[in-house]
Amino acid sequence: MTSRRNFIKVSGLAGGGLAISLAVPKYARTMAFKPGDREITMNNFLTIDTGGNITAILTKHEMGQGTGTSVPTILADELGADWSKVKIKRSDYNPVYSWREMGTTGGSGSIERIWNAIRNAGATAREMMKQAAAQQWGVDTMVVKAENSFVINLITKERLEFGQLAEAASKLPVPEKVVLKKPKDYVYIGTSVKNRITPEVVAGKANYGIDMDIPSMVYAAIKRCPVFNGKVVTYDDTEARGLKGVLDIFPLTLSEDVKKTLHPKIGYVDEGVVVVADSTWTAFKATKLLKITWDQGANGSRSTTSLENEMKAAKDAVSFKFEMGDFEQVLNDRNNEILEVEYNNPHHPHALMEPINATAHFTGEACEVWVGTQDAAQTNAEVAKLLGLPRENVTVHVLNSGGSFGRRYHMDSSIEAAFISRKINKPVKVTWTREDEMMHDHFQHCLRNYLTAVITPDKRVVGVQNKAICTVDYAIWSEKWDHYYAFPNIRGYRAHVPTLVQQGAWRSVGEHSGSLGKECFIDELAHKTGKDPIDYRIELLGNEVDWGDPKDFPNWVINYFLPRKKIIRQRYLDTLEYIRMHNLWKKEMPYGRGKGFAIANFGDTICAQIAEVTMDDSECGFSVDKVTAVVYCGMVVNPHFGRGQIEGAIIWALSAVKYGGITVENGVVQRTNFDNNKVVRMDETPEIEVIFIESDEEPCGLGEPGTPALAPAVLNAIFDASGKRIREIPVRKEIFQSA
């Protein structure tokens, strides 16, 4: 039973039928510990008309994760609906949907965060359908059930379709309590319901942001300053203007006053010169003819080499973050052996398949924007600030996107399109070239870990220290809460070095960066102490980390955070035990081949990976033959989608291991397109086996959790195969010839 409180509101639907509105706490589940959060109503979230047509509002951005199908299947299941009668309606940005859990898409949290709210909505509508039918038949609701969009009288076998009941149901009071289905009764949840976008995609009819087309629209491209934070000084557009089809050329510069109102990171736009033309091609071509003098600013003299030096120097200027136990004492014990190693995980590009774009139409009083975005609410806010319009005068239409992976949290293209449309008084589509997308990406941050372990003569690791040098102000294992492996003495430091490129979220964010050093280091320690990597992890997770005295902790840590940590630790253990029990790890590898293991969590989902590699003469010096992923994520709503996310994340991370890590020279990113920014293609794709550990627990995210374990699993496998410890990605063949 779930207490209803005032979460659900019911009303009649114009034209007859039932409309369910949701009033849900701002942070539905994951952050329920935060008191005082508002409730927000989502009007007509679910409607059933008198024809039996069911419409579910989708507030999530469809970017390839399948949410546009999986979220409505949850609703349909709880409702007892016939899936083929369920239509999905994309919502434009609307303040009533704008709260975090509904309005943004990311953090692998779409299902996890709305799981309860959505099931309650479905169950409420289902109960009302049952009541309406029971009243009509003059029976108790106990003897009716809802199934496949019908309510069935279990005694007489009479049936009424939802459409026939919708009007009567809308006049009933909202039930005080509804019973949610038991997992064993699910019809759609847990099955591989087909993706609703597939038929459109295969027919070439799926439209993405870049395909937006409105009457009298013109096309724009921008030559942006190649250096982050650089400025336009002067430009000569004579030649570009000579090109037939060029309509206008002007600089894109924002006044300091406007800039101050925009979000410093996600509202950041590069300065540049805009070309407006009658076609995308002409606009692209004309930008190449512009002669621009830039003020490159401070970043113009920086490079990846200078960044590396800055990061190395920062090792001696780290700030102390935490200590559990007494690291210094074991370090100073002369009998102990000290192991010191350094790991490096550089900036990686997104290289989204669909280049960045946005279309805008400014009409003086209002502005419409069409864009594939992970955060329509913030897009609305940034565009409104740029134009000095009230937020309600800005409409953001969210279109499907060709991959997001964190990149589409940034509003740059929408701000650009709105800026240009205002200037020319016309609807305009801004398309970034692939080169723009690569050079002006919001890259994964860069992390170096200086790791120290103290090992006793009898081969026990009694202390671990991490100095994390990072281009952002977070890094896993640099805060005590990131630790699950219970070494007796642990110490963490961190230093923040200013970035020389724009940075942003990248599939799994800090987990990818930090897991490399962490999981490789554990492997090193297992070898040092003569232990099996799986057994060793089980041993380290056997005790809870000593977080310190709870009386020093805030309430949310005690009530929410620590219990969650317990669950995650248990899931780590269950996953490792599963692997041990099913003999997934005990495989003999022939000469020249090797296997490696790593495990990581993203949110509450655990993903362990076993990588099998062969050393060869390819440009990376190795190939990955197979990856076995074991995933603990609670219930899997759609196994086909779930497996697809893990496969995709493995291939994504493998691209970073083989070809990631940009170089920057004089502030300019040296990657421009898929020729010099390689990514994994079909012929390099390993065999991938995905195993979900069966569970009835609430579903947790799957979009990102497949990423972080891959890189360390591969590097550990390379060690197994070659005897060489590689502590950096990307891996190049040359490294096997040296060292």
Place this chain on the structure above:
Amino acid sequence: MGKYSLTVNKKTHTFEVASDTPLLWVLRDTLKLYGTKYGCGIGQCGACTVHIDGLPYRSCCIPIESIKDQSIVTIEGLSENGTHTVQLAWQVVDVPQCGYCQSGQIMTAAALLDRIPQPTEADINRAMKGNICRCGTYVRIKEAIKLAAKNISS
């Protein structure tokens, strides 16, 4: 600038564009056939693949002036209502994630099966490695191609 006449999906269009305009941008901006996608513009990703006289080509690298009396088929014209063997297999396997690369993948796969109806693993890799999928649907693409091949043979 020049006047061109082009047969796409059995329909002939006449229009005026700059002579160096790649076929990709004619299809998209001029003919409003948005199923063919832009991914790189330099022949590296395969998102823009179309058939020219039955063979797969990167439309981003073909200037309009170089096309002479040839018949062009885009994803929209591969079949009526997405019923080509490859499109059907794609639906059965439920290949797409974001779907952006998939028109190109399907056009390349369809051309492969035209040429080699029963491709080996190596044939598939060789034909498909020019098509990037950042969502990483390669495993499913391969499965769908194998299914399509099976359906052709029966």
